[in-house]
Amino acid sequence: MAPSQTAMSVKSDIELRVTTPIHGDNLDQTFRTIGGSTKDDEQLQRLGKRPLLNRGFGFMSILGFSCSALLSWEGILVTSISGLLNGGPAGVIWGFLINWVGTISVYTALGELASMAPTAGGQYHWVALMAPQSCSSFLAYMTAWMTTLAWQALAVSVGYIIATMLQGIIVLTNPTYVPENWHTVLIIWLAGLFAVMVNSTTSRAIAKFEGLILILHLAGFFGVLVPMVYFAPHNDPAEVFTTFLNTGGWSTQGLSFFVGFPAIAGSLLGADCAVHMSEEIQHAAVVVPRALLFTILINGTLAFAMAIALMFCLVDLEGALGAAETMYYPFLQIFYASVKSITGACVMACVVFVMAVASSVGVYASASRMLWSFSRDRGLPFDRYLVKLTSRALPVNAIFVTLAITVLLSLIVLGSAIALNALLSLAIAALFSSYLLVCGLLLWRRTTGAFQPHYNAPEIISPGNLAWGPWKIPEPLGIFNNVVACLYSILLLFWSFWPQTTPTTPDNANWSVLVWGAVVIFSIVWYIVRAKNYFKGPIKEV
Structure with missing residues (x-):
């Protein structure tokens, strides 16, 4: 089917709808209009896409959305187990610091691209714009599959974390409870249903929900950190910053450190969810990159502080590691050892649990938008079904398909919890595969002078007419950051x-x-056999 025919089929399924009026923040005047989101829609049309989704997110709401999906200080409590086993307390601290710097570098590069082309497709749309014409469609197709895979794996991973955390809290209150695998599966399904219910409302309702979650995210940090630090006995600084462990049996301590390195990065995974919500954000070319950077800076600071506090309060290392066998997560034992109260420890753990449930909303939203965007460009089976929107401009079909994938993948836990745990590694590998490709192409294009200044942007953004957005890192800092982003992506992927x-x-x-x-x-194989005949990259709808 030709692109023009595809555009007509899309039009038959979805009506063009008016975007919501601006209730925006004090942003760049370039993207401010009196009557609504006209400039956002014009920029989307310059990229060949019709504005179909309602723009219900402003800066604060998308910041809350990103912060809750990222789940940083809560995430370091969960992912620290792998860092403790391979790296020890010092491995967690220094590993997180390296990951934080690398993630800032990657998201800075993504912010530049999001400012240039703020679309729900994100990485694969950018690859289609920057890759050589001879392999543009193929690389875009591969990138889209990697990004889709990553977000579906994240959706299942968050459900698994929610389920096992709840079971761990139950064990803490009732040691006679024996967690069963089928219990875990049912809780994953319930968590997915909750995320679907919230995502099936409206973008404005989701925005208000995420604004509330941002407040809880910040308040919950102090609600957990203060009692843990105040009541717990503390380790010496030397034990925290210089004690390395190698319980994985690796030949060297350095090798052990890098084996535990990716799991710590999991606490910083997901901030780019704002990218896939770009077509629902007001002033997206400015707000998305700002949200990316503010999210990783705020959450990274909170997570680093929590990691240091957790390691200082980790007096009984053997007891904490043993708790991983009974309660899944050492932080539950650390909470109990700190406050000397099961009730107090459960209250602290419930704060983390509530935030984990809230994060599933953002993850499902991003995963479904990625499915919808890839289907819009005819990259997935049943694209005619997945691309449809409701009367409230929500991709509900894509949301329910994400739930169905979660239901199917969660059945893995019936056979092996270790196999499901590997989904977090899968999400990291798939996401950073796409990051590496877009950062590499960006480095190539910017060093060859392919980008025009923002003030001289062409009417249509295309592979032969690239232009920076209003948010850009000046040179030579931009090139240096781009190199760092590529090197870090290679390290983490390996x-x-x-x-x-x-x-x-x-x-x-x-x-x-x-x-x-x-x-x-x-x-x-599918691209060679079939997809090359119909997938030509992002379809020009206008």
């Missing part, structure tokens, strides 16, 4: 496939490399 222990057996292997490789091979 170590994300490693198992946690050695010798490695089928029971403790990291199966993420198998799933990632299978998706890569499938997408290559």
Whole structure:
């Protein structure tokens, strides 16, 4: 089907709807209009896309959305177990610091691209614009599959964290409770249903919900940190910053540190959800990059503070690691050892649990928008079904398909919880595969002078007519940051496939490399056999 025909089929399914009026923040006057989101719609049309979604998010609401999806200080409590096993207290602290700097670099580069082309497709749309024409469609197709895979894996991972955290809290209050795998599966389904219910309202309702979550996210940080630090005995600074562990049986401490390195990065995963909500954000070319950077700076600061506090309060290391076998997460034991009260520890843990449930809303929203965007460009099976919107301009079909995928993948836990745990590694590998490609292409294009200044932007943004958006890092700092982003992405991608222990057996292997490789091979074969005949990159709808 030709692009023009595809555009007509899309028009038959979805009516063009008027965007919501601006209730915006004090932003760049370039993107401010009196009557509504006209400038946003014009920029989307310059990229060849019709404005179909309601723009219900401003800066504060999308910041809350990103912060809750990122789940940083809450996430470091969950992901610190792998860092403790391979790296120890010092490995958690220094590993997080390196990951934080690298993530800032990557998201800064993504912010520049989001300012240039703020679309729900994100990475694959940018690849289509920057890649050589001879392989543009193929690379865009591969990137879209990697990004789609990553967000679906994140949706299941968040559900698994919610389920196991709730079971851990139950064990803390009732040690006789024995968590069953089918219990975990049912809780994952319930968490997914909650995320679907919230996402099936309106973008404005979701924006208000995320604004409230931002307040809870900040208040909950102090509600957990203060009692833990105040009541718990403390380790010496030398024990926190210089004690490394190698419980995985690796040949060197350095190797052990890097094996635990990707799991710590998991607490910083998901801030780019704002990218996939771009077509629902007012003043997107300015707000999206700002939201990316503010999210990673705010959440990184909170997570770093929580990591340091957690390691200082980790007096009984053996007890905390043992708690991972019974309560899934060492932080539950640390809470109890700190406040000496089951009730107090449960209240603190429930704060983390509520934030984990709230994060599922943002993850499902981003995962469904990625499905919708890829289907809009005819990249997925059943695209005619997935691309449809409701009367409230919501991709409900894509939202329910995300739930269905979560339901199916969650069945893995019936056979092996370790296999499902590998989904976090899979999400890291898939996301950073797409990050590496777009950062590499951006570095190539900016060093060859392919981008025009923002004030000289062409009427149509296309592979032969690239222009910076209103948000850009000046040179040579931009090139330097771009190089750092590429190097960090390579480092994290390489170590994300490693198992946690050695010798490695089928029971403790990291199966993420198998799933990632299978998706890569499938997408290559499917592109050669069929997709190359109908997928030509982002379709020009206008």
